[in-house]
Amino acid sequence: MQSISHAWTMDVMASNLLCALRCLGLALPALLYPILTSGSANAASDATRWTTYQGERAGLIFQYPADVFPVAGGDPTDALRDRTAERAGRIFTSADGSAALQVATFPNLDNASVSALRSRAIAASYKDANLEYNRIAATWYVLSGTRGTTTFYERVHFSCEGRRLDVWTVTYPTAKAGVFDELVDEMARRFRTAIAGVQCK
Numbered sequence: 679m680q681s682i683s684h685a686w687t688m689d690v691m692a693s694n695l696l697c698a699l700r701c702l703g704l705a706l707p708a709l710l711y712p713i714l715t716s717g718s719a720n721a722a723s724d725a726t727r728w729t730t731y732q733g734e735r736a737g738l739i740f741q742y743p744a745d746v747f748p749v750a751g752g753d754p755t756d757a758l759r760d761r762t763a764e765r766a767g768r769i770f771t772s773a774d775g776s777a778a779l780q781v782a783t784f785p786n787l788d789n790a791s792v793s794a795l796r797s798r799a800i801a802a803s804y805k806d807a808n809l810e811y812n813r814i815a816a817t818w819y820v821l822s823g824t825r826g827t828t829t830f831y832e833r834v835h836f837s838c839e840g841r842r843l844d845v846w847t848v849t850y851p852t853a854k855a856g857v858f859d860e861l862v863d864e865m866a867r868r869f870r871t872a873i874a875g876v877q878c879k
């Protein structure tokens with residue numbers, strides 16, 4: 679039987695990609711996760727195999743620690759296949775699935791504002807969560823916190839005058855925060871560098 683925290687992790691990952699997809703009225707495919715057994719206290723330095731995922735179809739570039747998320751899954755933006763070809767994404771999980779990373783980019787088909795999408799995300803995915811970090815700016819928002827024994831981090835960036843959405847979200851056991859907090863900080867730093875080079879059409 680799944681633990682409550684693992685079941686919630688799977689529910690958040692399936693409902694999330696973000697709310698940005700869910701809020702477009704699209705159902706995400708069911709996700710199966712295999713659970714995380716290892717991790718050091720200095721994962722960001724130990725996980726030296728940083729890998730770049732490239733979604734060439736939409737110009738998505740995202741660097742992540744492949745040692746920590748070695749299992750590559752499907753494309754969560756497949757729910758948008760009938761609405762746009764300018765999309766790309768991937769789901770990555772830890773060796774046993776208790777930690778998961780989703781990255782994606784797709785057009786802002788409904789022209790949602792930063793504040794509107796953030797509000798929808800909170801209502802759809804985090805209304806019962808303990809939001810410990812909730813920040814919004816002109817072109818992005820970040821939501822992070824805990825629910826039960828799971829920690830989540832979600833970042834949505836609006837590019838190309840709001841026409842493009844780049845999103846990524848991570849969930850992991852709060853008990854392993856010493857491993858993952860440092861990794862999330864480093865992924866965020868690399869993401870900011872990559873997003874600065876986005877080419878708008």
